[in-house]
Amino acid sequence: MNRLKKEDLNRIKAECRGKKKDWIKVGYSTCGVAAGAQEVFATLCREVKEHHLDIEVKKCGCAGMCYAEPLVEVNVEGMPRVFYGKVTPETADKIIEKHVRGKMLMDDHIYDLKVHEAGAEAGLS
Amino acid sequence: MIKRIFIRDTNSSSADKARDFCNVLRNQLREKQMDEKVQLIRAADMGVYNQGIVMRILPDDLLYGQVEEKDIPRIVSETICGGKRLNDLMCHHAARQCRIVLRNCGVVDPESIEDYIAQDGYQALAKVLEQNDPEKVLAELKTSGLRGRGGAGYPTWLKWNLARNVKESQKYVICNGDEGDPGAYMDRSVLEGDPYSVIEGLTIAGFVTGASKGYFYIRAEYPLAIERIQKAIDQAYACGLLGENILGSTFRFDAEVRLGAGAFVCGEETALIASIEGKRGYPRPRPPYPSTQGLWGKPTVINNVETLANISPIILKSGKWFAGIGTETSKGTKVFAVTGKVKNSGLVEVPMGTSIREIVFDIGGGAGSGKKVKAVQTGGPSGGVIPEDFFNTPVGYENLQKIGSIMGSGGMIVMDESDCMVDIAKFYLRFCVDESCGKCAPCRIGGTQLLNLLEKISDGKGEEAHLAALRRISFAMQKASLCGLGQTAPNPVLSTLNYFEDEYRTHVLEKRCPARKCGRLFRYSIIQEKCKRCGLCVRNCPSDAISGNREKGYVIDEAKCSRCGLCLETCKPNAILRG
Missing domain, CATH: 3.40.50.11540 (NADH-ubiquinone oxidoreductase 51kDa subunit)
Incomplete structure (x- = not known):
């Protein structure tokens, strides 16, 4: 990458924020890795590729809920942003099948959700 | 727009009650032909504890607590069909965490x-x-x-x-x-x-x-x-x-x-x-x-x-x-790593001035074991224990010092009734003795002496004079050590001694460990009347301390027993006695 100037910072910021895309984030700090995040991440990547889904799978740091690792946050347009906790490779399969492809939230695995984030659930006060 | 309702029984960890509740709700929705427009989801955690059945309704973002089956018709007709808020069911759950330091943790890709x-x-x-x-x-x-x-x-x-x-x-x-x-x-x-x-x-x-x-x-x-x-x-x-x-x-x-x-x-x-x-x-x-x-x-x-x-x-x-966040002398937020006997162990960032009770019970969900929370330890080996009576203290540098602990870097270890305070003091002190660099005498010698005394107490060889000696040596270490390690190493001893002197006295005078942690102060034995002679304890004992046969029955050899408690856990008829 080129050496950045202040204007470049604003440009990158605008570019990244402009990207409206669905994503999945996997907690990939020591707490997540110790609980099995590597396998979960691999499963999610494989499934996304297999079904040619337009969704980005990313790594991120520890969201604080270490007791529920591996933690997978899913943001799909028109649905609330949710955190699935204690995710196994099998649950990861189901997240792709039910949540991403079926647009339905899954029972018994949701540990937290974000409602007030922009774009996640339109029409909220 | 489709409504989504998250449901959880916040009083127990099993999903049974929530499942029954969902079924009743689903049937009533079907009667009103609303079942296509509403998705019911059983959540695994809602961040709310001991509030009975809790419902969170999206997109309205209403949180109802202590919901009973009799409330369902009202909820269906007024909230779900009518879009009205039922104020008597509203559950107040203020967002207690405030993320400044952790603002990007779990949000950004750390490698990008x-x-x-x-x-x-x-x-x-x-x-x-x-x-x-x-x-x-x-x-x-x-x-x-x-x-x-x-x-x-x-x-x-x-x-x-x-x-x-x-x-x-x-x-x-x-x-x-x-x-x-x-x-x-x-x-x-x-x-x-x-x-x-x-x-x-x-x-x-x-x-x-x-x-x-x-x-x-x-x-x-x-x-x-x-x-x-x-x-x-x-x-x-x-x-x-x-x-x-x-x-x-x-x-x-x-x-x-x-x-x-x-x-x-x-x-x-x-x-x-x-x-x-x-x-x-x-x-x-x-x-x-x-x-x-x-x-x-x-x-x-x-x-x-x-x-x-x-x-x-x-x-x-x-x-x-x-400066608008926090207390008079401690501004901003503090990240705590809440671990130990707590339901939700993890990282918590709260504004300074939040009480320990809020951190342990409202965010941490209380003790995971169902036992009573006894104390928290903050500040690591340089800190001290804070008993449950002081849990309303707002966290801040001076406040925690006043009650004999320190803020430290932010470790917060929750302890319940099965934790022995002498054992805790011994654990932290041993850590400091191991880590002492040995340059100055108060830390090098004082630490070892303190540890010896604590070991005597937990072995049942303690005397009343030892308690005074613990205080005296601690004081000398605090005053004379070269660096922070030695000056603060006796803190866990002093604070446990301050708040839990009874426990120390029980160890010294009655030769008994109330939490059943100090191995020399209790023993396992077999209640012969209850014993079914199955031999499960013999097979599970890792130190070959149980002898006998199916005809004559079994006995535990106290000298060989390592007090691991495996026999107690495996015995089906509860024939193992700890005391």
Whole structure:
């Protein structure tokens, strides 16, 4: 990458924020890795590729809920942003099948959700 | 728009009650032909505890607590069909966490600088370089009231100003990531989850103090943190955010990672400096303080990871904003690593002034075991225990000191009734004795003597005079030790002795351990009348302490028994007695 100037910072910021895309984030700090995040991440990547889904799978740091690792946050347009906790490779399969492809939230695995984030659930006060 | 209803029974961990509730609700929705428009989801956690059945309804974002089956018709007709809020069912759940340090943890990809820039990353550095006025940054920090998050709570602006005012061409800034307290991992998570914010904080520290070189001192036991910070440094160099002419200015700053080989004392600033210089990690007496004479004899600022992660938000949102959070003397937020006998162990960031009770019960969900919470331990081996009676204390540097503990770096270990206070004191003291560098006598000899006394007490050989001796030696260590390690090592002993003297006395006078932790003070035996002669205990005993046969019955040999308790766990007819 080129050496950045202040204007470049604003440009990158605008570019990244402009990207409206669905994503999945996997907690990939020591707490997540110790609980099995590597396998979960691999499963999610494989499934996304297999079904040619337009969704980005990313790594991120520890969201604080270490007791529920591996933690997978899913943001799909028109649905609330949710955190699935204690995710196994099998649950990861189901997240792709039910949540991403079926647009339905899954029972018994949701540990937290974000409602007030922009774009996640339109029409909220 | 489709409604989504999250349901959970917050009184128990089983999903049975919530499942039944869902079925009733689903049937009633079907009667009203609403079942197509509503999705019911059983949640695994709602962040609300002991409020019965809790429902969260989206998109209205209503939270109903203590919901009973009789309320369902009302909820269906008024809230779900009518869109009306039922005030009597509303459950108040204030968002207690406030994320400043952890703002990007779990949000950005720690290996992508673009992700960080998208979250206003490097805007603070750009602002500082554009204004080109270190005094202005110091003034902002002074207004913010930010104090060192490593534990001692020294005002950050003052530390920076001291180093800034020394006339010297070469100065250094160091990020202290040698997090050694048992059970604490706040710094690790910040380094792993948001490395760029720490680099940005350190760069700003370099600019303000006039240092052109910074070091990240990270313990070698954190391989992932080291890998991420190294990648971040490399990427920052490639983007011109480290090195010469940062962001097109004339400012130059280099950063480098140095690994700590795992000595606890190297978290102490003078020992840390010695370690970076390649010497043995020995502390030295202060003054001179590192801000005037530090690394290689040059003025040096040492800040904790968490302190540095606070810098950019303060510069971007102003010191006044930061000072609006927290208490009179402790501003901003604090990250705690809540671990031990707690349901939700993890990282918690709360405004200063939040009570310990809120952290342990409202956010942590209380004891996971169902037993009563007895105390929390804060501040690691330099801290102390805080009994449940003091849980309403708002957290802050002075408040915690007043009740005999310290804020420390942010470890918070929850203990329940099955934890023995003598055992806890022994654990922390043994840690300090192992980690004592041996340079000064009060710490080297005092620690060992304290440990010997504690071992006698937990072995049932304690005498009443030992309690006075514990206090006397502790006092001597506090007064005469060279560095913080020795001065604070007796704290866990003193605070447990202060708040739980009864427990010590039971050990000494009755030779009994109320929590059944001290192995020499209780024994396992078999109640012959209850024993079914199945032999399961014999097969499970790892130390071959159980002998006998199916005809004659079994006995436990006290001398061989290691008090592991496996026999008690495996015995079906509950024929093993602990006492």
